[in-house]
Amino acid sequence: MIEPEPVFGDIKNNRGFKRILLQGLxxxxxxxxxxxxxxNxxxxxxxxxxxxxxxxL
Structure with a gap:
């Protein structure tokens, strides 16, 4: 089973991405x-x- 939560935590906390910048699906x-x-x-x-x-790195 793969848990997606650590990926989002890494993107938010370690990469500094807090919100989506664009609009529309x-x-x-x-x-x-x-x-x-x-x-990846x-x-x-x-x-x-x-x-x-x-x-x-």
Whole structure:
């Protein structure tokens, strides 16, 4: 089972994103998609850095 709450907590607290900036369902979906993409890319970069032995990104 996957829990989505830690992802939203990370985006809000660690990335500083507090509110949706655009209006309208298509725009909000796009903005959330960009946030999800950024979160997943940062997570992938951290995993890759850990496997290569890099201490910090």
């Amino acid at each position: 298509p725009n909000v979906g796009l903005e959330v998609g960009w946030l999800s993409l950024a979160h 890319l940062l997570k992938k970069a951290a995993v890759d850095a850990k496997s290569k032995g890099v201490k910090h």
